[in-house]
Amino acid sequence: EPEVTQTPSHQVTQMGQEVILRCVPISNHLYFYWYRQILGQKVEFLVSFYNNEISEKSEIFDDQFSVERPDGSNFTLKIRSTKLEDSAMYFCASSAAVQGPEQYFGPGTRLTVT
């Protein structure tokens, strides 16, 4: 069964450093998302991406964040200068179409900023 994959599973970085989280969505999906879950809190939407551009972003997704689909398979989330409060589990998700189909999530990347 096709699945969303994410690498790395765990990333430790120092405050102020740049990190890139990588995702490989399900191959025939067209819509891509990033969510995050701070420990003990709810899953929060960050950004959605379609046709090589951002469709929607939340207030969390400020200028420190960017997304890219550098090739036909990868979807990345970059945090330019990490802060302590960026420590969270980051989930990538993909869906086949806008209306109806559900979003399938990857296993997540746990980002720890020290």
Next chain:
Amino acid sequence: AQSVTQLDSQVPVFEEAPVELRCNYSSSVSVYLFWYVQYPNQGLQLLLKYLSGSTLVESINGFEAEFNKSQTSFHLRKPSVHISDTAEYFCAVRGASGNTPLVFGKGTRLSVIA
């Protein structure tokens, strides 16, 4: 905009007992509803979904949920739980038109006791 309320943060239940995890939502537009399950140290897995049609939806592992529009609820139930059902359960909602992101509840931790 949508919101989701999961009133129960933790639900302990004995093995083979029934369980109901409550979910209420608010929205000014038609919605799609989902339950996701997160097993320890794993990602989010889609458990079941309501898109349209029959208001009672079932999963392959015995869970069911009923969409109640008048009560704006989508409670999750299982008549007999197993130890392996121990996990965090998230209710999520999204608008039924456009590329809207998922809005999650805070989650309910189901602990099945032997």
